[in-house]
Amino acid sequence: MDKKKESLHDTAFEILRAAQDLFYEKGYEKATTREISERVGISKAALYHHFKNKEEILFRICIRGADELIENMRQAIDRNKRSNVPLKEKIKDIMFEYATTYLKNKNFNKILLHEIEFLSPDRKRIILDKENENVHQLKNFLRELMEQGLIKKFDPTVMTFSIISALHWLYFWFKPNKNLSLGQVIDQIADMYLEGIEKK
Amino acid sequence: MDKKKESLHDTAFEILRAAQDLFYEKGYEKATTREISERVGISKAALYHHFKNKEEILFRICIRGADELIENMRQAIDRNKRSNVPLKEKIKDIMFEYATTYLKNKNFNKILLHEIEFLSPDRKRIILDKENENVHQLKNFLRELMEQGLIKKFDPTVMTFSIISALHWLYFWFKPNKNLSLGQVIDQIADMYLEGIEKK
Numbered sequence A, B: 001m002d003k004k005k006e007s008l009h010d011t012a013f014e015i016l017r018a019a020q021d022l023f024y025e026k027g028y029e030k031a032t033t034r035e036i037s038e039r040v041g042i043s044k045a046a047l048y049h050h051f052k053n054k055e056e057i058l059f060r061i062c063i064r065g066a067d068e069l070i071e072n073m074r075q076a077i078d079r080n081k082r083s084n085v086p087l088k089e090k091i092k093d094i095m096f097e098y099a100t101t102y103l104k105n106k107n108f109n110k111i112l113l114h115e116i117e118f119l120s121p122d123r124k125r126i127i128l129d130k131e132n133e134n135v136h137q138l139k140n141f142l143r144e145l146m147e148q149g150l151i152k153k154f155d156p157t158v159m160t161f162s163i164i165s166a167l168h169w170l171y172f173w174f175k176p177n178k179n180l181s182l183g184q185v186i187d188q189i190a191d192m193y194l195e196g197i198e199k200k
Helices: A003-026 A033-040 A044-050 A054-082 A087-104 A106-118 A121-147 A156-168 A182-195 B003-026 B033-040 B044-050 B054-082 B087-104 B106-118 B121-147 B156-168 B182-195
Strands: none
Touching: A003 A033, A003 A044, A003 A054, A003 A106, A033 A044, A033 A054, A054 A087, A054 A106, A054 A121, A087 A106, A087 A121, A087 A156, A087 A182, A106 A121, A106 B106, A121 A156, A156 A182, A156 B156, A156 B182, A182 B156, A182 B182, B003 B033, B003 B044, B003 B054, B003 B106, B033 B044, B033 B054, B054 B087, B054 B106, B054 B121, B087 B106, B087 B121, B087 B156, B087 B182, B106 B121, B121 B156, B156 B182
16 A cells, blocks of 8 residues: 555544544534544545545444454354364353454444434445344354254344343443453353353 | 313323324434424423423433333332242243333333433433332342342342343344244243253
8 A cells, every 4th residue: 555545544544433432422413524524633625535424424434343343253253163162162252252342342332323323224224234244143153053952942033132132231331440350241141141040 | 180180191191102202203302392292282382381391301201111110120020029930930020021111112212222311410310320220129139049049149230231131132123023922032031041051
């Protein structure tokens, strides 16, 4: 990449980052492209050189966050399929990857949940399809474990969403500086799911 | 209640119901008190006879939904503490109560998640305290089961939020007209949590 292209790329990245923070702080509707460009320290014209409008910025933020989650989960599932560690370690590693990617992009997820309505129907569809892709790769992995007789046969959709929701909701209640680390929380969630909570 | 009071009460109720639908459809910010009063078929002045402003309407909607969840869960926990059915049946009944109350108020929950930012800090605090109250009564119940040796000792917060989040997320993916009924989904979630998914 030559110098000029690289700096263009950096500016686009800075715009997305500033917009993501701003949308998180005051919501998409209230945020203006003027404020975004001010945060980056560029003119409004320079911003419009990279993005057609505010909605395109929102769309790119959503694409980036969704793609990162899909890619990280794809890698986590792949490396655990190839690994010989016990099942529980595999599940923990996958859950931990999901939770860390999700929590790292905390503000992306608030945006995704709240602001997706502001995307055009076509663009909203693209983001929802990416969410589905993410759910499906986990569901397929769990279905394979069922077929291999490693886990019990539950409805794969119920199982997938139960696990995903326990991880999603961390953003709502988990504070990293409390008694439990994220790793310890994931350990407990995986233990509950794998072995059950009832004493026999 | 005399006739006049009753009809005043009904009007306030109709206003809240219309506002809840409207906030759900277009978001709190875009909705106007004019639209709310038009839906109810009253004048704007009549609306302001019941509520000081749009924020008070939002606050009352949040209070009503939160109180209903607290009360239904309190009753579900109480009746299961007194009952002699197996532990799994108790957990299922409590989960089912939570899920049905939550799904019945589907639009309330979207409002709660998205629009709580528009409440004044004092009022937001009141609603968050009610959410905490709801979490705490379930957590206390689970802690009692741990102390009685009926369930394993996990961190009560991790356990409570894991269960609640599996139920919350139903609003996102569960369609009542699919192959599985809500009761069947709750059965599976409770079985997963109580007995674990791993085959031994």
